[in-house]
Amino acid sequence: MGKPKxxxxxxxxxxxxKACELLRRLTxxxxxxxxVPTASSLNFVGEATWAALSGNPASTEVWExxxxxxxxxxxxxxxxxxxxxxxxxxxxKAAHGLADDLLTNTLLTARCPVVFAPAMxxxxxxxxxxxxxxxxxxxxxxxxxxPAVGRLTGKDTGKGRLPDPEEIFEVCRQVLRRGxxxxxxxxxxxxxxxxxxxEPLDPVRFLGNRSSGKQGYALARTAVARGAxxxxxxxxxxxxxxxxxxxxxxxxxxxxxxxxxxxASDADVVVMAxxxxxxxPAEYAGGKIKKKDGEDPAPVAxxxxxxxxxxxxxDRAREGQVVVGFAAETDDVLDNGRAxxxxxxxxxxxxNEVGETRTFGSEENEAIxxxxxxxEMPVPYGPKEVLAEAVWDQVTRRYMPRxx
Ligand code: CTP
Numbered sequence: 464m465g466k467p468k469x470x471x472x473x474x475x476x477x478x479x480x481k482a483c484e485l486l487r488r489l490t491x492x493x494x495x496x497x498x499v500p501t502a503s504s505l506n507f508v509g510e511a512t513w514a515a516l517s518g519n520p521a522s523t524e525v526w527e528x529x530x531x532x533x534x535x536x537x538x539x540x541x542x543x544x545x546x547x548x549x550x551x552x553x554x555x556k557a558a559h560g561l562a563d564d565l566l567t568n569t570l571l572t573a574r575c576p577v578v579f580a581p582a583m584x585x586x587x588x589x590x591x592x593x594x595x596x597x598x599x600x601x602x603x604x605x606x607x608x609x610p611a612v613g614r615l616t617g618k619d620t621g622k623g624r625l626p627d628p629e630e631i632f633e634v635c636r637q638v639l640r641r642g643x644x645x646x647x648x649x650x651x652x653x654x655x656x657x658x659x660x661x662e663p664l665d666p667v668r669f670l671g672n673r674s675s676g677k678q679g680y681a682l683a684r685t686a687v688a689r690g691a692x693x694x695x696x697x698x699x700x701x702x703x704x705x706x707x708x709x710x711x712x713x714x715x716x717x718x719x720x721x722x723x724x725x726x727a728s729d730a731d732v733v734v735m736a737x738x739x740x741x742x743x744p745a746e747y748a749g750g751k752i753k754k755k756d757g758e759d760p761a762p763v764a765x766x767x768x769x770x771x772x773x774x775x776x777x778d779r780a781r782e783g784q785v786v787v788g789f790a791a792e793t794d795d796v797l798d799n800g801r802a803x804x805x806x807x808x809x810x811x812x813x814x815n816e817v818g819e820t821r822t823f824g825s826e827e828n829e830a831i832x833x834x835x836x837x838x839e840m841p842v843p844y845g846p847k848e849v850l851a852e853a854v855w856d857q858v859t860r861r862y863m864p865r866x867x
């Protein structure tokens with residue numbers, strides 16, 4: 464099999480310079496990349512840069528090398544087209560099927576998945592014209608990554624930033640892996656909790672757990688590639704924000720509950736991948752707890768935390784909302800998992816065996832997905848994104864049709 468063929472479309476925004484890094488990641492990971500810049504984007508990054516970094520010619524017009532019919536051939540031969548940055552003008556052209564240069568022609572002839580990574584000023588992004596164009600593109604099956612919030616071209620900040628190139632690359636990787644499968648979470652809002660809560664004892668100490676958040680982040684990344692709007696409630700993670708994901712940071716179980724309930728009010732799916740502390744110290748010492756010579760330490764009194772998964776399952780914010788839980792078990796994995804599924808009242812429970820070095824912090828996972836309809840699906844040991852895809856497969860196949 465040859466290298467996957469990727470077309471990198473670059474439209475005329477200042478973020479074009481970030482596309483150089485995306486191109487590097489794509490070529491270094493074994494993709495054959497053809498860059499198709501718009502004429503205006505060459506004001507930001509020149510043709511020579513694209514040609515040198517990709518090892519392929521970079522042309523903007525259909526009139527160059529006409530005998531090769533590039534406006535048809537490039538699109539037809541691609542396994543993925545990614546437009547980064549995509550300006551408001553480019554989104555409008557793509558939504559309306561205009562074809563006045565090589566990139567827009569390529570978009571019309573491509574039959575492979577298409578990813579747009581928009582970047583523009585907040586006002587332009589929020590304008591109804593842009594929002595309608597984005598909705599049109601998504602309805603037709605394109606993955607349009609939500610811009611990030613942060614510093615824009617000048618001194619202003621807001622929504623409209625191009626996400627980090629390595630995170631756009633991650634979306635491309637996931638979309639390429641899925642091939643021509645339709646983005647089956649398009650139009651859905653999914654809420655995912657990730658990481659592990661920390662319950663403070665005093666200003667310097669807490670009760671915590673070993674969860675890294677990697678499984679929750681893998682769920683978020685794969686959901687973006689399947690077209691979902693994603694809210695990620697992240698508890699104490701040290702991972703980069705995935706592209707296109709609204710990340711809400713929390714510390715304790717109580718904060719996590721609040722953030723998840725808020726986001727879940729209009730969610731189609733809620734996945735509780737976070738390791739939530741069942742107990743918290745009954746009292747928080749405002750100053751550092753000191754040891755006293757000759758005295759035994761005072762026992763730490765604990766109180767129960769709310770069970771977020773059970774609460775969401777029992778009181779669904781909207782009809783047909785799908786709720787997924789995770790269960791980390793060390794013994795009697797399946798029996799405990801089945802009992803937990805019933806007790807929590809969720810639709811799916813992903814059960815995995817954990818130990819000090821098993822699962823926590825690693826890139827791999829192995830699990831059984833239990834469903835409230837009685838089915839049990841083992842997912843063999845493999846990357847956390849494979850388990851994430853299996854979870855979305857179960858959600859979409861078993862539970863989504865009822866809200867289709
Ligand atoms: N969970 C939650 N709120 C809690 C504790 C857990 O929402 N206070 C969720 C987790 O996010 C996970 C699921 O419940 O999706 C199962 O977590 P787990 O720790 O395995 O279950 P527990 O209810 O804590 O059961 P036990 O500790 O008795 O095994």
